[in-house]
Amino acid sequence: MTDTLKIAQADLLCTNCAGQCAYDPQTGTLSCQSCGTAHEIAHDPNLNPAQEQHYHPDMPHTEQPKFSTDRHFQCETCGGDVVFQGHSIAARCAYCNGVLVEQAANESYAILGMIPFQVDAKDALKYARSWIARRWAAPSDLTATVAGCDVTGIYVPFWTFDSEEAVTYMVTYETKSGDRTVTRTQLGTMDTFFDDMLMPASPHVTPLIRDGILHEFNPSHLRPYEPAYLAGFAAERHHQTVREGLQHNESDKALLLRNRIKQHSGKSGIVDVSYKTDTTGIRYRRILLPVWILHYEYAGKPMKVVTCGLRGRTFGERPFSTPKLFAIAALISSGVIAFGFTWGALNIY
Amino acid sequence: MSRSQKGSDVQNIAPLGPYITLLLLIGLAAGIGMIPIKKLIQIQEAKHELKHGSAGFFRTMSGWIIIAIWVAATWFFATIIGDWWAFGDLDRAIVRSLRRLEILLHILAALADD
Numbered sequence: 013m014t015d016t017l018k019i020a021q022a023d024l025l026c027t028n029c030a031g032q033c034a035y036d037p038q039t040g041t042l043s044c045q046s047c048g049t050a051h052e053i054a055h056d057p058n059l060n061p062a063q064e065q066h067y068h069p070d071m072p073h074t075e076q077p078k079f080s081t082d083r084h085f086q087c088e089t090c091g092g093d094v095v096f097q098g099h100s101i102a103a104r105c106a107y108c109n110g111v112l113v114e115q116a117a118n119e120s121y122a123i124l125g126m127i128p129f130q131v132d133a134k135d136a137l138k139y140a141r142s143w144i145a146r147r148w149a150a151p152s153d154l155t156a157t158v159a160g161c162d163v164t165g166i167y168v169p170f171w172t173f174d175s176e177e178a179v180t181y182m183v184t185y186e187t188k189s190g191d192r193t194v195t196r197t198q199l200g201t202m203d204t205f206f207d208d209m210l211m212p213a214s215p216h217v218t219p220l221i222r223d224g225i226l227h228e229f230n231p232s233h234l235r236p237y238e239p240a241y242l243a244g245f246a247a248e249r250h251h252q253t254v255r256e257g258l259q260h261n262e263s264d265k266a267l268l269l270r271n272r273i274k275q276h277s278g279k280s281g282i283v284d285v286s287y288k289t290d291t292t293g294i295r296y297r298r299i300l301l302p303v304w305i306l307h308y309e310y311a312g313k314p315m316k317v318v319t320c321g322l323r324g325r326t327f328g329e330r331p332f333s334t335p336k337l338f339a340i341a342a343l344i345s346s347g348v349i350a351f352g353f354t355w356g357a358l359n360i361y
Numbered sequence: 362m363s364r365s366q367k368g369s370d371v372q373n374i375a376p377l378g379p380y381i382t383l384l385l386l387i388g389l390a391a392g393i394g395m396i397p398i399k400k401l402i403q404i405q406e407a408k409h410e411l412k413h414g415s416a417g418f419f420r421t422m423s424g425w426i427i428i429a430i431w432v433a434a435t436w437f438f439a440t441i442i443g444d445w446w447a448f449g450d451l452d453r454a455i456v457r458s459l460r461r462l463e464i465l466l467h468i469l470a471a472l473a474d475d
Contacts, residue, residue, distance in 0.1 A: 148402045223417030224410050264416035271419060327410055332399055341394030345387055345435055352436035353383065356443025359457070 020113045020239035021088045027051065032110055034244025037129035037321070042240045053240045061125025061234040064174060064295035067254050085112060102167070102239075102247035113239035113247070121250040125234035126300035128241040129165060129321040136163045136304035136319040143317055143326040149336040154310065158317075161308045165321065167247035167300040169213040171257040172231070174295040176205045179269065181287035185279040195283070202276045205293075206268070211261040213252050213298075216305060217318060219264060224327020225303065225320035233322075234299060250298045257296065379446035386442065390435040397431040400424060429472050433465050 024033050024042065031046025041050040085096065090108040101114040131139075144150070144158045179202045186193050210229055212222050235241070252260070270285045302321025307314065310331045317328030407421035440461060444454035 148405070149398070220411075220417040220420070223412045223415040227412045267416045267419055325410075332402075334395065337395040337398050338391055341398045342387060342391035344398070344432075345390035345394055348432055348435045349383065349387060349390065349439040352439025353443035353446070355436070356440030356445075356454070356458075357447040359444060359447065 021110065024111050024113065024240060024243045025089075033240075034111060035128060035241050037132045040128065040130075042243060051240075053238060055236045055238050059236040061236045061299075062231040062297075063124070064172070064297055065124065067258075067294040067296055069255070069258075069294070087112065100246065101249040102242045102245060111243045113242045114249070121252070121298060123169070123237040123250060123300055124297045125231075126167065126237055126241060127233050127302065127322060128235065129245065129302040131302075131304065131319065131321050131324045133163055133165060133304065135324060136165070136321070137306070139319045139324045139326045140304065140306040140317045140328075143319075143328065144330070147330050149332050149340060151310070151331055151333040151336075154331065157310055158306065158308050161306050163304040163306045163319065165245040165302065165304050166216060167242060167245060168217050168303050169248055169250040169252075170217075170299050170301050171209075171211040171213055171252075171261065172229070172297040172299060173209045173211060173258065173261055174205070174207050174293065175209075175265075175291050176203070176293040177269065178203055178290040178292070179273065179287050180289075181273045181277070181285065183273065183277045183279055183282050184284040185277075186281040186283055198277055198279060200273075200277055202273065204269070204272055206265065209261060209265065211257060211264065213250055213257060213260070214248050216248070216316075217303060221316075221318050221327050225318055225325045226301070226322075227325060228323075231297075234297075237300070245302070247300065254296055258294070376449075378451070379442050382442050382445075383439075386435070386438055390431070394431055394435075397428040401428050404428075426469075426473055429469060433469055437462060437465055 025031065026033050026044035026047060026049055028049045029044060029047040031044045033042045033044050033051065035041075035053075036043035036050070039050055040053070042053055043050050087108060087110055089110045096103055096112075096114065103112050104110065140163060141155070141158060145155050147154070180199075181202065182197055182199050184195060184197050186195050188194075208229060208231060210222060210226055212219065217225075269287065269289065273285050273287055274282055304319040304321055306317040306319075306328070308317070309315070313331070315329035315331065317326060317330075319326045403421055404425055407418055411418040411421060437458065441451075441454050441458045444457060445451045448454065
């Protein structure tokens with residue numbers, strides 16, 4: 013099954029020599045890979061990509077249905093058949109290596125903003141390898157395993173969510189009363205809000221990796237969706253409805269709310285938190301953020317190290333060496349045992 | 362083998378009891394300790410690399426109590442062996458350790474509250 017596509021390809025060719033261009037994170041321009049000419053990337057100054065959209069859960073949403081098929085396109089340069097698989101929105105022609113990026117009009121869920129790459133592949137690879145080399149108790153051959161791997165630049169779909177929460181809660185805590193431990197409860201209310209909660213809308217970036225690579229997010233750095241920024245990189249489009257995005261965000265929000273309630277109650281020894289929250293003022297953005305991904309396989313298990321394309325922060329998945337874990341545990345155990353043995357031998361209570 | 366010979370063999374081996382038990386404890390503590398050590402490394406990585414106050418940070422930090430339990434349990438059993446080695450009476454060493462156990466459980470409960 014084929015969908016009709018509107019593709020930016022001719023726009024991404026060099027106006028000087030008609031060579032293929034790719035986005036250069038170093039200069040922030042569209043750089044010709046043949047003659048090296050740098051082309052400025054212009055975008056509509058009237059667009060405000062940092063603007064948030066309101067979402068009302070009780071009102072019917074009018075979003076278009078998602079793509080469910082692979083999409084085919086005939087390369088304008090060589091006539092080759094290019095398939096945009098799944099949620100991909102940028103690809104290279106397998107015959108001429110030409111860059112193809114979908115136009116914004118093709119998006120069933122419009123991308124409201126994006127931040128272009130600021131870290132290039134060379135630095136990203138350096139950061140990823142350095143991250144691997146600094147792992148404690150990692151297998152000795154891990155560095156060598158990763159040495160043969162390269163990074164892939166990809167624009168990953170993210171949500172930002174804002175919400176205001178009117179929380180009614182009950183905390184159950186234990187406290188001392190003489191020699192007895194008694195369980196008490198406390199009721200309370202709290203108003204709190206979440207601003208620009210980032211939630212990945214792609215399996216490429218897990219929430220844990222997000223917290224490792226995206227420590228700071230500044231909406232003022234967002235730019236309008238522009239195919240030129242995607243030239244030379246892979247990209248994935250948004251394929252979740254707002255409702256689905258909010259559902260994915262729910263467990264993170266619940267965890268953070270519980271922590272805020274614990275702090276708000278001012279109690280220690282809390283054993284249970286239950287709450288109800290009235291959520292209003294939901295605002296969202298669908299954005300693309302740049303990441304470099306280094307895929308590797310260790311002991312048959314696929315893993316990845318992800319470097320943020322904005323500042324180069326790196327986090328990922330790593331294996332542990334069982335002998336090294338055992339050796340460290342044996343060393344610490346020996347110390348603890350020596351201390352305990354002496355304690356017992358001196359008959360100290 | 363006569364009964365008196367058997368008795369003298371037991372007497373010869375008995376002083377080795379604390380040492381053998383000590384070696385077993387090191388092996389057992391190291392084997393079980395691989396899980397808390399893995400958790401310790403993950404916590405260390407989270408403290409340095411994850412955004413503080415984020416959901417991923419809280420998820421990684423939770424469960425740190427297994428490190429405290431492992432250290433406390435290893436220390437507790439080592440105190441019994443130390444007592445046994447010094448005074449040569451395992452039964453009394455166990456009885457004496459019960460008071461330590463009570464204090465230890467109070468400390469762990471307080472840590473868990475935090």
